[in-house]
Amino acid sequence: MEKMMVVIYNTALESAVMKCIDTCGITCYTKVPTVYGRGETGGPRMGTHVWPGENSMLWIVAGEEKIRSLLEHARELKMKHDGKGVKxxxxxxxxxx
Structure with a gap:
């Protein structure tokens, strides 16, 4: 059964996130290059002088095995960055x- 994974991440982690995607054999996704918002940790990320920083978002539809593999890679990436930067x-x- 296919699943959809939505990944919201700090744009500073772009290369690390894309490496995870490649490692897991994900070839199809939709990327929203700039998204703004506020998560559970840290302040708002609005791309302004007051609230600097931006996020990107990926929508990925794949088989359950690939999604689970990508979830594990995302979990490792998040732990590497003190639980921040990836949702x-x-x-x-x-x-x-």
Whole structure:
């Protein structure tokens, strides 16, 4: 069964996130290069002088095995950065057109 993984990450981690994607054999994804918001830790990331920083977001639909592998890589990356910089959501894919 396919799953959708949504990955929101600090743009400073771009190369590390893309390396995880490549390592897991993920070849199809949609990237939103700039997203703003506020997570559970730290302040808002709005790309301004007051609230500097930006995030990116990936939407990935793949088989459960690849998604689980990518989740483990994302978990390791997050731990490497003191639990910050990466947020992952996994959703079921009911239908695809």
């Amino acid at each position: 992952v959501f996994i959703l079921p894919v009911e239908e695809k057109l």
